[in-house]
Amino acid sequence: xxxxxxxxxxxxxxxxxxxxxxxxxxxxxxxxxxxxxxxxxxxxxxxxxxxxxxxxxxxxxxxxxxxxxxxxxxxxxxxxxxxxxxxxxxxxxxxxxxxxxxxxxxxxxxxxxxxxxxxxxxxxxxxxxxxxxxxxxxxxxxxxxxxxxxxxxxxxxxxxxxxxxxxxxxxxxxxxxxxxxxxxxxxxxxxxxxxxxxxxxxxxxxxxxxxxxxxxxxxxxxxxxxxxxxxxxxxxxxxxxxxxxxxxxxxxxxxxxxxxxxxxxxxxxxxxxxxxxxxxxxxxxxxxxxxxxxxxxxxxxxxxxxxxxxxxxxxxxxxxxxxxxxx
Amino acid sequence: xxxxxxxxxxxxxxxxxxxxxxxxxxxxxxxxxxxxxxxxxxxxxxxxxxxxxxxxxxxxxxxxxxxxxxxxxxxxxxxxxxxxxxxxxxxxxxxxxxxxxxxxxxxxxxxxxxxxxxxxxxxxxxxxxxxxxxxxxxxxxxxxxxxxxxxxxxxxxxxxxxxxxxxxxxxxxxxxxxxxxxxxxxxxxxxxxxxxxxxxxxxxxxxxxxxxxxxxxxxxxxxxxxxxxxxxxxxxxxxxxxxxxxxxxxxxxxxxxxxxxxxxxxxxxxxxxxxxxxxxxxxxxxxxxxxxxxxxxxxxxxxxxxxxxxxxxxxxxxxxxxxxxxxxxxxxxxxxxxxxxxxxxxxxxxxxxxxxxxxxxxxxxxxxxxxxxxxxxxxxxxxxxxxxxxxxxxxxxxxxxxxxxxxxxxxxxxxxxxxxxxxxxxxxxxxxxxxxxxxxxxxxxxxxxxxxxxxxxxxxxxxxxxxxxxxxxxxxxxxxxxxxxxxxxxxxxxxxxxxxxxxxxxxxxxxxxxxxxxxxxxxxxxxxx
Numbered sequence: 001x002x003x004x005x006x007x008x009x010x011x012x013x014x015x016x017x018x019x020x021x022x023x024x025x026x027x028x029x030x031x032x033x034x035x036x037x038x039x040x041x042x043x044x045x046x047x048x049x050x051x052x053x054x055x056x057x058x059x060x061x062x063x064x065x066x067x068x069x070x071x072x073x074x075x076x077x078x079x080x081x082x083x084x085x086x087x088x089x090x091x092x093x094x095x096x097x098x099x100x101x102x103x104x105x106x107x108x109x110x111x112x113x114x115x116x117x118x119x120x121x122x123x124x125x126x127x128x129x130x131x132x133x134x135x136x137x138x139x140x141x142x143x144x145x146x147x148x149x150x151x152x153x154x155x156x157x158x159x160x161x162x163x164x165x166x167x168x169x170x171x172x173x174x175x176x177x178x179x180x181x182x183x184x185x186x187x188x189x190x191x192x193x194x195x196x197x198x199x200x201x202x203x204x205x206x207x208x209x210x211x212x213x214x215x216x217x218x219x220x221x222x223x224x225x226x227x228x229x230x231x232x233x234x235x236x237x238x239x240x241x242x243x244x245x246x247x248x249x250x251x252x253x254x255x256x257x258x259x260x261x262x263x264x265x266x267x268x269x270x271x272x273x274x275x276x277x278x279x280x281x282x283x284x285x286x287x288x289x290x291x292x293x294x295x296x297x298x299x300x301x302x303x304x305x306x307x308x309x310x311x312x313x314x315x316x317x318x319x320x321x322x323x324x325x326x327x
Numbered sequence: 328x329x330x331x332x333x334x335x336x337x338x339x340x341x342x343x344x345x346x347x348x349x350x351x352x353x354x355x356x357x358x359x360x361x362x363x364x365x366x367x368x369x370x371x372x373x374x375x376x377x378x379x380x381x382x383x384x385x386x387x388x389x390x391x392x393x394x395x396x397x398x399x400x401x402x403x404x405x406x407x408x409x410x411x412x413x414x415x416x417x418x419x420x421x422x423x424x425x426x427x428x429x430x431x432x433x434x435x436x437x438x439x440x441x442x443x444x445x446x447x448x449x450x451x452x453x454x455x456x457x458x459x460x461x462x463x464x465x466x467x468x469x470x471x472x473x474x475x476x477x478x479x480x481x482x483x484x485x486x487x488x489x490x491x492x493x494x495x496x497x498x499x500x501x502x503x504x505x506x507x508x509x510x511x512x513x514x515x516x517x518x519x520x521x522x523x524x525x526x527x528x529x530x531x532x533x534x535x536x537x538x539x540x541x542x543x544x545x546x547x548x549x550x551x552x553x554x555x556x557x558x559x560x561x562x563x564x565x566x567x568x569x570x571x572x573x574x575x576x577x578x579x580x581x582x583x584x585x586x587x588x589x590x591x592x593x594x595x596x597x598x599x600x601x602x603x604x605x606x607x608x609x610x611x612x613x614x615x616x617x618x619x620x621x622x623x624x625x626x627x628x629x630x631x632x633x634x635x636x637x638x639x640x641x642x643x644x645x646x647x648x649x650x651x652x653x654x655x656x657x658x659x660x661x662x663x664x665x666x667x668x669x670x671x672x673x674x675x676x677x678x679x680x681x682x683x684x685x686x687x688x689x690x691x692x693x694x695x696x697x698x699x700x701x702x703x704x705x706x707x708x709x710x711x712x713x714x715x716x717x718x719x720x721x722x723x724x725x726x727x728x729x730x731x732x733x734x735x736x737x738x739x740x741x742x743x744x745x746x747x748x749x750x751x752x753x754x755x756x757x758x759x760x761x762x763x764x765x766x767x768x769x770x771x772x773x774x775x776x777x778x779x780x781x782x783x784x785x786x787x788x789x790x791x792x793x794x795x796x797x798x799x800x801x802x803x804x805x806x807x808x809x810x811x812x813x814x815x816x817x818x819x820x821x822x823x824x825x826x827x828x829x830x831x832x833x834x835x836x837x838x839x840x841x842x843x844x845x846x847x848x849x850x851x852x853x854x855x856x
Contacts, residue, residue, distance in 0.1 A: 071717050191460055195538045198820040207445065208440055
């Protein structure tokens with residue numbers, strides 16, 4: 001009993017110690033602030049620059065950032081939100097809690113074609129199917145070819161994951177009204193559909209499928225961190241759907257100028273050199289010095305829908321997927 | 328006399344009702360939080376949706392099959408353990424059983440795929456048509472998780488068959504079948520129904536495993552729909568409708584099975600078993616084979632983890648990064664576990680009084696209330712409470728306390744389930760005596776303790792492990808300052824670090840194993856002393 005009491009009091013002590021207000025509070029997702037994620041390095045670099053105190057408040061994932069804003073409304077504690085992806089931008093804007101960033105988006109990469117005045121992209125990646133080149137010599141060269149083949153595929157559930165929603169848009173973009181037939185065809189050689197990214201990816205790594213849905217940047221991790229070169233992303237001729245991760249300033253922030261500085265910092269060459277090798281996504285500006293493997297990654301053409309289009313049709317597409325893929 | 332009885336009961340009854348109120352208030356507040364948010368109503372259009380029907384039907388089907396299979400397959404194993412107390416590694420096997428029950432999804436999926444997947448070690452022997460994904464995968468995973476638990480419960484129930492029954496059976500020269508029907512089955516029957524309900528609810532709420540091994544959207548449970556509604560669509564009316572559906576189905580089944588099971592009649596029992604019938608030589612061999620196969624089945628997915636671990640450069644592995652989360656996990660689980668045990672014990676007091684006075688309808692209600700946290704969807708409870716508290720409290724700093732509180736409340740039903748039969752049996756045997764001796768609370772507890780010690784220790788070990796494995800609650804209330812070991816495992820896995828994730832998983836399992844071993848060792852030592 002005494003030990004329990006002692007533990008309790010230690011706990012209370014540490015908790016109360018931790019509660020000191022920072023100059024800039026950033027809502028983000030958990031893996032961003034993990035020790036091996038971009039969070040700690042970015043914090044250090046930005047704090048050295050501004051002479052201020054930055055604090056991350058991490059929730060489970062991108063969707064949870066949005067949900068937290070919805071729940072807290074005007075009482076949120078964020079100055080900046082970081083880690084919403086473009087698919088969520090419409091809903092996030094609809095909360096009325098986002099302040100225009102007022103930054104020049106000129107230096108951003110051409111292919112992003114970025115004109116949004118509320119959100120600033122800080123990294124991006126293309127959804128892509130990853131394969132093991134030591135097993136597959138001639139990978140599929142188009143989405144149609146993959147779907148018409150009998151190669152085994154694992155992907156993520158669009159009801160519970162971002163990559164799953166990405167594939168949903170990809171199929172819709174390539175097949176249009178024929179999407180139901182495509183899903184039906186794909187389901188005949190789908191191994192399984194998982195709740196989230198890691199289940200699918202670890203099933204793939206244990207050899208349970210020829211292809212897994214992931215990002216075009218995935219091979220970079222295996223090369224840089226593990227020295228493994230056999231994992232490749234398949235380049236599809238129809239083009240790929242992108243996932244763009246975004247940051248924004250909140251309307252309720254008391255420190256908008258500092259928030260703007262932070263967004264500016266996020267797209268600076270210094271931050272952009274940190275993010276790709278910690279978050280395993282692509283930089284949003286050109287001319288960043290990165291490990292050579294980033295030059296070998298596939299560079300697909302970008303297709304897909306605007307965030308507005310995706311927002312209005314998402315439910316309809318989900319229903320379509322649900323009924324055709326269940327066959 | 329009546330005055331005397333009330334004097335003893337009143338504080339205990341009060342403590343019990345307080346415990347019930349605490350557990351109930353968490354659920355009620357959570358629903359209040361959801362309903363109160365933008366005053367959300369119900370989305371009744373869902374009830375006529377074909378997709379919704381398919382999801383509900385599939386949830387019920389897979390849960391019923393999983394629970395049925397787990398119980399059925401557990402039976403021969405429990406019998407083998409009962410009839411052969413001197414099996415090699417028996418104690419270790421029983422510890423392994425607790426471990427399998429709390430196996431993290433990540434380990435289970437990786438392990439099963441390494442064995443039975445397309446490149447699995449066992450797959451070549453299963454024929455060309457073998458496919459893990461689909462209903463087989465779901466059933467295998469659920470049986471793996473729940474069979475060991477069922478074995479332990481069944482074994483415990485069989486161990487409570489009084490020696491006198493066996494002596495009588497020997498005198499009457501009952502045959503094998505007669506003993507099964509007249510002695511074993513009555514001891515198991517009531518417990519079996521409750522156990523079925525329990526495992527059914529666990530499988531009914533299953534989610535990540537069902538999706539990963541289910542093979543596609545055909546295999547969708549209600550829990551997936553709840554997750555989607557609450558998280559991705561933030562559609563609270565829909566989530567509420569789904570949550571009520573789940574409460575009605577799972578909760579209704581629970582009541583039904585408890586009613587059908589009735590009160591357990593186990594007869595007079597001593598705390599120690601002295602006499603077990605010895606089966607014939609052939610049966611002994613059968614028991615040994617059954618036991619060996621069960622042990623192998625439980626061990627294989629764990630061993631399948633090793634190749635992944637060996638790929639990691641263990642010398643360069645950051646052990647310190649794991650040590651702190653491991654410690655935090657232990658602290659959180661210890662706090663939640665001890666709280667839950669006390670709460671469960673207190674909660675069972677009103678139920679015991681109701682039983683003693685023969686008020687079975689009240690007993691059924693109290694029973695349901697004390698285990699209701701099992702059927703209330705965990706996701707709904709945590710999110711509801713989160714919505715309620717977030718605007719009112721600094722959850723970024725106090726969230727960790729709610730991780731403990733919610734874990735505590737959610738593991739209470741497991742403790743209740745383990746303690747209840749034993750306590751009711753105690754009352755049945757000793758309540759009159761205790762009352763006629765006019766014993767006070769202290770003296771009463773002193774008599775109860777030796778009788779309850781074993782059940783307390785084993786259920787504490789179980790709930791401790793359950794709390795140690797939590798990620799669902801932590802994902803909502805936790806913060807990166809308090810990363811727990813299971814959360815770290817998922818953080819590794821979600822950032823390509825599958826190898827590190829395997830190492831952390833193995834470490835978590837080792838800690839769990841150590842905890843179970845320690846408890847059972849200490850308990851056994853105390854019993855033998």
